[in-house]
Amino acid sequence: MEDLRDDRDSWSSENCSVARAMDIVGSRSTVLIMREALLGTRRFDDFVRRVGVGEPAMAARLKDMVAADLLERIPYREPGQRTRHEYQLTRKGRELLPVITALRNWGDTWAADDAGPSIVATHHDCGQPVRAVLRCAAGHEMADGDIDIAAGPGLIRRD
């Protein structure tokens, strides 16, 4: 099987999942909101305080993310309080965990504070640290040199 990279100009990257993913989660604040949401944050004022952006920006970002179906706006009521809304991760949002984890891993290695990482994700069952790694369907773990690029069904060829 031929590696697609060998003739990069014969196909277009018009239909690119990376680009479409970046259109949805491409801004710094959206990613930081996802980080907080994955850590369990759900309320507007907690997001504002923990992410460190202003209220107007947060309101706009959350609205976008609900529209993009990363978060769901759900009413709740604490005793003695009036009804409010919280932002819960959807499945689509939760599945960004490997992206955020890969980013955190990379940041820990290449953009770290002198003190080291502030948080470490660990496997609940065995306590070992968790990383995002590349793995094939047969179970092999690999580095970038072991990877071929093959055509998928959505590939657009140039004339």
Added chain:
Amino acid sequence: MEDLRDDRDSWSSENCSVARAMDIVGSRSTVLIMREALLGTRRFDDFVRRVGVGEPAMAARLKDMVAADLLERIPYREPGQRTRHEYQLTRKGRELLPVITALRNWGDTWAADDAGPSIVATHHDCGQPVRAVLRCAAGHEMADGDIDIAAGPGLIRRD
């Protein structure tokens, strides 16, 4: 061991690798340039054509990425041509592959074209498709529910 999420307000996310990673690779075009670089693109005009941004934007982005040590600007000379420069991935840049792969996986699932993915990464040895997955140091693969958040050395506690 206590899960840090249980008391999210007792620690700050000031020292956050995700935020610092986003400061470096947080823009759409930077990620798309990384995609192309990982597919083997090295020359200025190829980046412009394949990423689909204008020359001024590309020049600015490449300059930033060289300054951030994601790419290295290296002189080369083709026979009968004058000396030029190409942009080669550094190790720091190459190690973004899991991030880009995780983004592509997510985009393929949640932001896909009707036709399906345009390209598929496969393991060179066995031909099976490659994905970014979460794995602990003991070798277990896991979903988000199986993960605890523990304190790292760089954690900043609030008073």
Added chain:
DNA sequence: GAGCTGACTTGCTTATGCTGAAGTCAGCAC
């Protein structure tokens, strides 16, 4: 019904990233 509070919204200003069109510059071919 008055007050309070969390969750926004509005308005204004700044910073960044992009676009398109046009100009510059280096250095090999001739």
Added chain:
DNA sequence: GTGCTGACTTCAGCATAAGCAAGTCAGCTC
């Protein structure tokens, strides 16, 4: 030297995202 070409740079101009400050609004408590 002159021309050519790839790799940029310069110059408006626009869109988006952010900041801060102030205003609104719903609905529960009293």
